[in-house]
Amino acid sequence: MITVLYFARLREGLGTGSEQIALPQGVCDLDGVRALLIARGGAWAQELAGNKALRAAVNQAMASGDAPVADGDEIAFFPPVTGG
Template sequence: MIRVLYFAWLRQRSGIGEEEVSPPEEVRDVAGLMRWLAARSPGHAAAFADPAQVRTAVNQDFCGPDHPVKPGDEVAFFPPVTGG
């Protein structure tokens, strides 16, 4: 199982704040997880409609789309953060 957290507009679009998922073996990185999640429901598809606007952390470390994911990981998706 992978624990997935959604923040801000990703939470609004997906309709959930967190879930535990068991993606198929071919899902090996963040990009693959995003594609797989996007196919799960219209809300997920809306959340991941523009992957370039989604930031990710795996186990609380910021990472890119090629970062590996595996069972036991916590993956957080959130919008780009802006500072002031």
């Protein structure tokens, strides 16, 4: 299982801030997880689409699409940050 977190606009659009999902065989990076979520359709396809400005983290460090993902990892998807 991996933990997937969503923040800000994404959390609202998807209607959830966190979930546990089983990592299917063959899914081994961030892009793979994103594709898995987009395949759910509806808001998932809309919010996580490739043309949306999206950032991601693996185990609380900013990561790009090819970052490896393994069982037990904490992944997060969120919009570009706007703090300060």
